[in-house]
Amino acid sequence: PPHTSSDRVKIDYFTDIPGVWAWISQRRSDELKAQVGDRVEIRSQFIDVFGDTATKIGTQWSERGGYEGFAVHVASVAEPYDLAPVSPRIWSETRPTSSGIAHLFVKAAELAYDAETANGLALRLRHAFFVDAVDISDVDVLEGLAGNLDLEVDVIRRSVRDGNAMAALLGDYRRATSLGVKGSPVFLMNENRQMLYGNVGYRVLQANVEELLRRPATEASWC
Secondary structure, X not given: OOOOHHHOEEEEEEEOOOOHHHHHHHHHHHHHHHHHHHHEEEEEEEOOOOOOHHHHHHHHOOOOOHHHHHHHHHHHHHOOOOOOOOOOOEOOOEOOOOOHHXXXXXXXXXXXXXXXXXXXXXXXXXXXXXXXXXXXOOHHHHHHHHHHOOOOHHHHHHHHHOOHHHHHHHHHHHHHHHOOOOOOOEEEEOOOOEXXXXXXXXXXXXXXXXXXXXXXXXXXXXX
């Protein structure tokens, strides 16, 4: 029988769309969902890492080659991962000014449709950036990509215009700050007691989830 919401392992999954480790981690989260099915509930949320790209690169990479140096870094990080291809044009040529507008658009899709649809749009935006070197800080580009998924752009716009998507996005950002989430990606589980951050291998992620699935709900704490 299908698992109910109360007996699923709940994972808060924080990412920033242009973050390369979140792109690499995409296959791992997909595999986890494929393996454990409805026994796990992954709740995708956003964190502000690339909210102001010019300041981030200008501050952190000013002495390491700026955008060009960052582009080389991202390509070298992704090179060992066949399932996370990266275009050589990202950051060297295609330089999104902010990830915030992409996040806002995905939150609007979640309000207009549902979480599954929003996750599909987020994946499409990641693919468009990393593989096709598309500027995902351009609203026209975002609307075109949503249209390619047969989403009604006018419906998504409505959630942007009325402020509800912005409220939802700022809620994600506030929650990330309050929980001490500092990077992308982060898997947060076990009522916020377990945080897996960054380049977490699939077997480590799977082991943490399987342990929580085996643990009886009435098991006493060891602390």
